[in-house]
Amino acid sequence: DAKTTQPPSMDCAEGRAANLPCNHSTISGNEYVYWYRQIHSQGPQYIIHGLKNNETNEMASLIITEDRKSSTLILPHATLRDTAVYYCIVRGHGSGNTGKLIFGQGTTLQVKP
Amino acid sequence: DTAVSQTPKYLVTQMGNDKSIKCEQNLGHDTMYWYKQDSKKFLKIMFSYNNKELIINETVPNRFSPKSPDKAHLNLHINSLELGDSAVYFCASSPRGGLPVSNEQFFGPGTRLTVL
Numbered sequence: 001d002a003k004t005t006q007p008p009s010m011d012c013a014e015g016r017a018a019n020l021p022c023n024h025s026t027i028s029g030n031e032y033v034y035w036y037r038q039i040h041s042q043g044p045q046y047i048i049h050g051l052k053n054n055e056t057n058e059m060a061s062l063i064i065t066e067d068r069k070s071s072t073l074i075l076p077h078a079t080l081r082d083t084a085v086y087y088c089i090v091r092g093h094g095s096g097n098t099g100k101l102i103f104g105q106g107t108t109l110q111v112k113p
Numbered sequence: 114d115t116a117v118s119q120t121p122k123y124l125v126t127q128m129g130n131d132k133s134i135k136c137e138q139n140l141g142h143d144t145m146y147w148y149k150q151d152s153k154k155f156l157k158i159m160f161s162y163n164n165k166e167l168i169i170n171e172t173v174p175n176r177f178s179p180k181s182p183d184k185a186h187l188n189l190h191i192n193s194l195e196l197g198d199s200a201v202y203f204c205a206s207s208p209r210g211g212l213p214v215s216n217e218q219f220f221g222p223g224t225r226l227t228v229l
Contacts, residue, residue: 034217043117043203043220044156085154099144099207100169101218103156 004088009108012082018075020107022088025069031092033064034101035073037084044087044103047073078111085109116140117221119204125227126194133190134224136204144168145187146205146218147179156203162187191226199228 005023012018024033034049048055048062050071055062061074075082087106091099117138126132138145146169147159161169162181176192191198204221 038156041223043205043223044218045220046217049217087156099218100146100158100161100171101148101156102158105155 018078020073034089039084119221138206142206148203150201
């Protein structure tokens with residue numbers, strides 16, 4: 001699975017959009033980009049994933065560049081409850097993939113009032 | 114109606130003891146996982162079972178023995194506990210682990226193990 005690089009921390013004002021970047025320059029053609037987050041003292045929570053097209057769900061939007069070497073998770077209207085560590089993970093699908101997630105250091109997002 | 118539950122939530126014990134952590138999921142998933150999060154907050158996969166069969170064993174010391182009595186349960190038994198075993202242990206489940214479909218993992222609330 002490809003390695004990802006994220007900034008260690010970011011701040012965002014409550015009510016504003018939070019844009020969290022992730023670099024994955026060694027991503028291969030069959031690897032997906034997943035985003036999870038971990039709110040303090042809780043288990044990680046799935047947010048969204050995508051392959052090459054932009055994706056949106058009730059939690060967030062995922063923008064993947066055309067060359068797929070980077071992506072951005074967008075929380076459109078951040079709230080204080082969105083303060084968490086956000087993990088960008090690249091993993092493949094396919095019969096040889098065991099499903100394990102490899103977590104990096106993630107980005108600590110602090111949403112401020 | 115918790116999706117993935119773990120017991121106990123906190124576990125404090127002495128070095129050398131043997132302890133177990135239990136995990137149950139009511140989502141009907143085929144695959145379950147154990148992750149360890151150390152004091153530096155790194156989350157690392159330990160084991161995975163798919164339909165009661167071990168499919169991932171990430172070079173964890175053999176003092177750690179997972180057991181899956183059925184596909185809804187994955188327990189973790191730890192023998193001869195050491196100080197370095199202190200961590201938060203998370204259980205997770207997903208619909209399928211290794212098949213060519215995307216799937217998200219659902220995590221439990223974690224068990225904080227402290228070895229004194």
